[in-house]
Amino acid sequence: MNWGVRAVSIVAAVGFCFLIQTVSLGFGADIQRLIALAGLYVTLAVSLNLINGITGQFSIGHAAFYMIGAYTTGYLSIQFLKNSGMPGPVWLLLMMLAGAIMASLAGLVVGLPSLRLKGDYLAIVTLGFGEIVRIIVVNSPFDVSFFGVFKFFTFPNLGGAYALDKIPAIRELWLIWLLAVVCIAVCRNLLKTAHGLAFLSVREDEVASLAMGVNVTRIKVTAFMIGSAFAGAAGALLAHYETSILPSTFAMDVSFIILTMVVLGGTGSITGSALAAITLFALPEVLRRNKEPVTGGTFLAIVIGVIAAVVLIRWFQNEYHGSKNKKTAGYFASVAASAIVAFGLTFALNAIPALHDKAFEGSKLRMVIFAGSLIIVMLIRPEGVFAHHEFSWTWLKKVLRIKPKSEALAT
Amino acid sequence: MLRVESINVYYGAIHALMDVSLEVGQGEIVSIIGSNGAGKSTLLRTLSGLKRARTGSIQFMDQDISETQACDIVSMGIVQSPEGRRIFTNMSVSENLQLGAYIRRDAGVGKDMEEVMQRFPRLKERIKQNAGTLSGGEQQMLAIGRALMCRPKLLLLDEPSLGLAPNLVTEIFKIILDINAEGVTVLVVEQNANRALDIAHRAYVLETGRIVLSDTGKALLTNPKVKEAYLGG
Numbered sequence A: 001m002n003w004g005v006r007a008v009s010i011v012a013a014v015g016f017c018f019l020i021q022t023v024s025l026g027f028g029a030d031i032q033r034l035i036a037l038a039g040l041y042v043t044l045a046v047s048l049n050l051i052n053g054i055t056g057q058f059s060i061g062h063a064a065f066y067m068i069g070a071y072t073t074g075y076l077s078i079q080f081l082k083n084s085g086m087p088g089p090v091w092l093l094l095m096m097l098a099g100a101i102m103a104s105l106a107g108l109v110v111g112l113p114s115l116r117l118k119g120d121y122l123a124i125v126t127l128g129f130g131e132i133v134r135i136i137v138v139n140s141p142f143d144v145s146f147f148g149v150f151k152f153f154t155f156p157n158l159g160g161a162y163a164l165d166k167i168p169a170i171r172e173l174w175l176i177w178l179l180a181v182v183c184i185a186v187c188r189n190l191l192k193t194a195h196g197l198a199f200l201s202v203r204e205d206e207v208a209s210l211a212m213g214v215n216v217t218r219i220k221v222t223a224f225m226i227g228s229a230f231a232g233a234a235g236a237l238l239a240h241y242e243t244s245i246l247p248s249t250f251a252m253d254v255s256f257i258i259l260t261m262v263v264l265g266g267t268g269s270i271t272g273s274a275l276a277a278i279t280l281f282a283l284p285e286v287l288r289r290n291k292e293p294v295t296g297g298t299f300l301a302i303v304i305g306v307i308a309a310v311v312l313i314r315w316f317q318n319e320y321h322g323s324k325n326k327k328t329a330g331y332f333a334s335v336a337a338s339a340i341v342a343f344g345l346t347f348a349l350n351a352i353p354a355l356h357d358k359a360f361e362g363s364k365l366r367m368v369i370f371a372g373s374l375i376i377v378m379l380i381r382p383e384g385v386f387a388h389h390e391f392s393w394t395w396l397k398k399v400l401r402i403k404p405k406s407e408a409l410a411t
Numbered sequence B: 001m002l003r004v005e006s007i008n009v010y011y012g013a014i015h016a017l018m019d020v021s022l023e024v025g026q027g028e029i030v031s032i033i034g035s036n037g038a039g040k041s042t043l044l045r046t047l048s049g050l051k052r053a054r055t056g057s058i059q060f061m062d063q064d065i066s067e068t069q070a071c072d073i074v075s076m077g078i079v080q081s082p083e084g085r086r087i088f089t090n091m092s093v094s095e096n097l098q099l100g101a102y103i104r105r106d107a108g109v110g111k112d113m114e115e116v117m118q119r120f121p122r123l124k125e126r127i128k129q130n131a132g133t134l135s136g137g138e139q140q141m142l143a144i145g146r147a148l149m150c151r152p153k154l155l156l157l158d159e160p161s162l163g164l165a166p167n168l169v170t171e172i173f174k175i176i177l178d179i180n181a182e183g184v185t186v187l188v189v190e191q192n193a194n195r196a197l198d199i200a201h202r203a204y205v206l207e208t209g210r211i212v213l214s215d216t217g218k219a220l221l222t223n224p225k226v227k228e229a230y231l232g233g
C-alpha cells in the first residue's frame, strides 16, 4: 500500500471518530452512553474475532480481559489521578495502555494452555479463567498468604461484590471509537502481512502449518495477547465512562454475547464482527427504549413469522433449483410473505384476550433476541452472515454488479 | 546429509519405532516401504520435529536436530509434504503456495512461484480457486508444490501416490525424479513399493517399527522376500 492511501485512511479514521463525537453531542447523555458502549462492543467483538475466528482458538472468556482492564485502571485512577495533575485525555490514554498491558499479560497466561488444548477443552479453560477473575474481585480485599501462616500481601479492595465506584469520569467518545478503528486496522493489516496467512493456517490445520515452518506456538500466544490487549483497553474506557463498575457487568453472559457477535458476523470476518456487534447491541436497546410492552399476541406473531421465513428460505436453498437470481428473488419473497403474515397475525392474535393481556417488557427480550438470531443464522447461513468475506470497495462493486474499469475495458 | 541413529519413538505405551537407524546422502532418492502401521509416517514426523524420539539421535548436515523445534527444522531445509496432503482447503491455491514460502524473506519467492506453476500447469489454471475444490491429484501436486516453495534441501514425501489413478502415479514419480535431478535430496515413504523402489537409489523396508532390510532400490526389487511381501509375489 502506498503512503498516500495510508495517510488518507488515517485522516478518514480520525475524522470519523470526531464526527461521531460531534453528532452524539446533539443527543442526551443516555444516547451518548449507548454510542460509547456500541464502540466498546465493536472493539470486543473484533478482538475476540482475532483469537476465535482468525486463529481458530475457541475462547469464551473474553469478558475477563475486559474486566481486568476496567478494574486495574479504575483502581489506579482512584488512587493516583488526583495527584498526577495530568489532563484527563492524556491520563485516559495512559490508562488504556495500562489496561492493555495487564490484560495481555493475562492473555499470555491463558494463551499458554491453548498450546496443548484444543477446541472444547480450551473453551472450558477460558470459561473457568473468566470466573476466576470475577471471583477474585468479588472476594477482594483478601490476604494472600501461605496457608494462613506467611502473609505476602493484601489484595486491594476492588469493591467486592458491590461496585468499585467513584472512578473519576473521563468521557471521550472519540477515543472509544478510535480504539475500535485501531483494532479493526490492526487486525486487517495483520492479515495482509505474511504472518496474517499464518494465523489463518493455524486455524485450518496445525500440523500442516508446522510442516511449513510456521511457529504455531508463537502465533497462538500472539493472537491471545493482541486480542486481550484490546479488550483491556476497552475495559479502561468503560471504567472511566461509567465511573462505577460491578463484577456482574463482566459475567459469563457478556462473554457469550461477544462470542455470539463473532459467530453471527461470520467467524474470521472483521467486517462481520464489527457489524454484528453494532446490530446485536442496538437491537435490544431499541426494544428497551420502546416503553410500550410487547403483548403476547405480537410476540407470538413475530415468532411464527420468523419460523415461516426460515422454513421458506431453507426450501429455496435446498429444494429449489432455479437460477441464482431467481433464488435471491425467492429469499426476498419469503421474507416479505412472512412479514405480511406476521403483521396480519398480530391483529388476529391480539384479539384473543389471554394473549393480549400477557405482556413482556422489551428489556426482558434481550436474551430471546440473541438466542433467536443465533438459531436463525445457524439454520440458514451456518458460516455467519459475512462468512469469511471482508468489506472492500472491489467487493462492493462486485455485489452491485459494476465491473472494475480495467475489466470493463477488456470485454 | 541425514543420519538417524537408533531412535525409539513411542505413543504412550505403543512402541512405534524401535532402534531405527538410517542414512540419506546428498542428492539421493531414498525410499522407505512398509505396510500399514509399520511406522513410516511416524518416522517422517520425527524427522520433521512434529514428534520427539525418546532415545537416539538425528543429525542433519552435521548438526543434532533431535531436540530442534519443528519451525527451525524447516528453516534448516527439511520440509515435509505430510500424509493425506493436508493442504489448506479453505485457502486459494496461491495462498497455499505463499504459505509454503512462509519462512523465506528473500526476493526469489515470486520466481519460485512461477517455477512451480511451470512444473504443475494445472495449478496455474486454478491459481485463484479454493484448494479444497481441487481433485485428489491436483491436491497432491499442490502439496508437493507447497513444499518446494520452501526451497528444501531434503524433501520428505509421505505417500505421494495415495489414492491416485495409475497415470497420475506415473506423473508424480516422474516429477519426483525431476526434482531430484535439480539437486533436491528426497526421502519418500510409500506403499506402492514397486514404483518407490524403481526410482530409489537406496531403500529401507520398515516392518512393525523395525528396519528389516536395506539395499539399493534395484536389489530390493528382485529380493525374494520383498517380492513376496510387498510386490504381490
Ligand SMILES: Nc1ncnc2c1ncn2[C@@H]1O[C@H](COP(=O)(O)OP(=O)(O)OP(=O)(O)O)[C@@H](O)[C@H]1O
Pocket (backbone or CB within 6 Å): B011, B014, B016, B034, B035, B036, B037, B038, B039, B040, B041, B042, B043, B083, B191
Ligand atoms: N497419534 C497416535 N497415537 C497413538 N498411536 C499412534 C498414533 N499415530 C500412530 N500411532 C500408531 O503407531 C504405529 C505406526 O503408525 P504410522 O502412522 O507411523 O504408520 P504408517 O506406516 O504410516 O502406516 P500407513 O501406511 O497406514 O500410513 C501404528 O501402530 C499406529 O497405530
Ligand SMILES: [Mg+2]
Pocket (backbone or CB within 6 Å): B040, B041, B042, B083
Ligand atoms: Mg502413514
